[in-house]
Amino acid sequence: MIRHIVMWKLKDSAEGASREENALKLKEKLEGCRDIVPGILHLEVGLASPGLESTFDVVLVSDFVDKAALDAYQVHPAHEALKTFAGAVREARQCVDYEV
Template sequence: MIKHIVMWTLKTDSDKGTPAENAAAMKEKLEALVGKIPQIRELEVGVEVFESAPQTDAILYSVFDSREDLKAYATHPLHLEVVEFVKAVAAERRVVDYEI
């Protein structure tokens, strides 16, 4: 089983909205992938991050059965649409994948 965690700090000067608005949009777009990308076993997005170092505006926690399933998710066209939005609003991204 693969755990995939991504943390973002969002731009304060994005033309797509405030960091809070963009975090909410990211949450909506990412959670909408559940049921559309079959490799996703679990997925949740947190935008009410009250403590992190360094600062984090949004966090994704997801679970996949295998590395191959994670790769299929990462390259899925619906996921890539979300990636384009995220790239436009994110200032920084941190990611960790691990197997249990």
């Protein structure tokens, strides 16, 4: 199984919306990818909680059956559209994939 974790730090404003609005939009778009390819076992999206120290605004934690499932997810049109939006609103991005 492959665990895929991505974190985004968002711009204060982008695409005509605030950081908070874009965090909610990104969460919605990510959750819309939950079942786009076979082999996604788990997909969870978290937003930084106000009052708790955070250096990033949005986190994705997802599990895939294998690398082939993760690869299929990466190139799916819904994920490609998500990447376009994320690229426009993000200040920074970090990612780690590892075997569980």
